[in-house]
Amino acid sequence: MSFFERTAMRYLDKYIEPHLEVFSDLKKDLKRSGMRKTLEEYLSTSLLMCIILFVIELPIFSLIFSLLNLGFLFSFFMAITTSVLVCSFFFLMFVNYPKFLIRDKARSIDKTLPFAGIYLSTIASSRLPPHRIFEIFSKFKEYGEVSYEAKRIVADMKMFGLNVYDSLEKAVERTPSKDLRDLFWTILSTLKAGGDLHAYLDEKSKSFLSDYRRRLDEFSQSLSIYLEIYLTALVLGTIFFIILTSVMSVFSVMLAENIIFVLFFLIFLFVQLISTSFIILIKAASPGGE
Numbered sequence: 001m002s003f004f005e006r007t008a009m010r011y012l013d014k015y016i017e018p019h020l021e022v023f024s025d026l027k028k029d030l031k032r033s034g035m036r037k038t039l040e041e042y043l044s045t046s047l048l049m050c051i052i053l054f055v056i057e058l059p060i061f062s063l064i065f066s067l068l069n070l071g072f073l074f075s076f077f078m079a080i081t082t083s084v085l086v087c088s089f090f091f092l093m094f095v096n097y098p099k100f101l102i103r104d105k106a107r108s109i110d111k112t113l114p115f116a117g118i119y120l121s122t123i124a125s126s127r128l129p130p131h132r133i134f135e136i137f138s139k140f141k142e143y144g145e146v147s148y149e150a151k152r153i154v155a156d157m158k159m160f161g162l163n164v165y166d167s168l169e170k171a172v173e174r175t176p177s178k179d180l181r182d183l184f185w186t187i188l189s190t191l192k193a194g195g196d197l198h199a200y201l202d203e204k205s206k207s208f209l210s211d212y213r214r215r216l217d218e219f220s221q222s223l224s225i226y227l228e229i230y231l232t233a234l235v236l237g238t239i240f241f242i243i244l245t246s247v248m249s250v251f252s253v254m255l256a257e258n259i260i261f262v263l264f265f266l267i268f269l270f271v272q273l274i275s276t277s278f279i280i281l282i283k284a285a286s287p288g289g290e
Contacts, residue, residue: 008044029098046094050087102176109177114212116146117205124198
């Protein structure tokens with residue numbers, strides 16, 4: 001624990017502890033996000049950061065409102081109100097930050113899960129014990145978060161002495177991916193029922209691959225739409241706007257004087273901004289996240 005976190009816990013924990021029930025969902029989010037912080041530590045640190053932010057921004061907003069000649073009392077009231085609103089916004093951002101981490105982590109898992117399922121099925125075909133299957137799989141880091149989850153299952157068994165059933169139950173509780181949660185839960189049920197783990201994993205990996213192909217087909221259709229929008233709105237739209245401004249500059253002296261600035265803004269700023277936005281949009285829509 002850092003000095004900042006120790007300070008926050010020392011002075012603010014007693015004010016936060018009576019209200020921990022309000023943040024019960026945040027406690028689950030912290031576990032699934034892998035932040036390795038208790039609810040008390042996270043809330044205390046977040047509150048201390050908001051207090052420091054309030055102390056810094058209050059004189060700044062007071063100066064800004066006083067320059068508007070709104071009167072001392074009104075300026076001070078507006079500065080306090082604005083500072084409280086800004087701090088409240090940042091506190092809400094801190095509270096919801098684990099959800100963003102969970103979403104990114106779940107997407108990373110779902111991206112590699114179809115291929116990880118195939119490899120798990122291959123290892124299970126050797127009829128090794130379940131703990132050995134997860135131990136071997138955890139050594140392959142190319143499967144990212146899925147390998148890390150398997151590594152944590154192995155750590156629970158080796159370091160904390162849990163059996164494979166309890167380790168899988170813990171994995172079900174902490175993993176952010178619905179598909180991986182379903183995979184672990186069904187593995188657990190199959191092991192308890194004495195079923196054929198290889199047959200289940202083989203069937204499940206085929207299901208994951210089928211779903212992945214479906215998402216790729218949907219993305220390819222969306223990509224053609226994005227391409228048409230990009231070509232129509234940006235390429236043709238830019239050419240049309242350049243021709244239009246060039247023609248209008250002949251009839252407008254003011255526009256003729258500023259035509260270079262307008263074209264510079266259009267070509268070097270606006271076009272680049274829209275192109276970057278399209279790249280981010282396509283990357284976000286891609287099943288592989290690439």
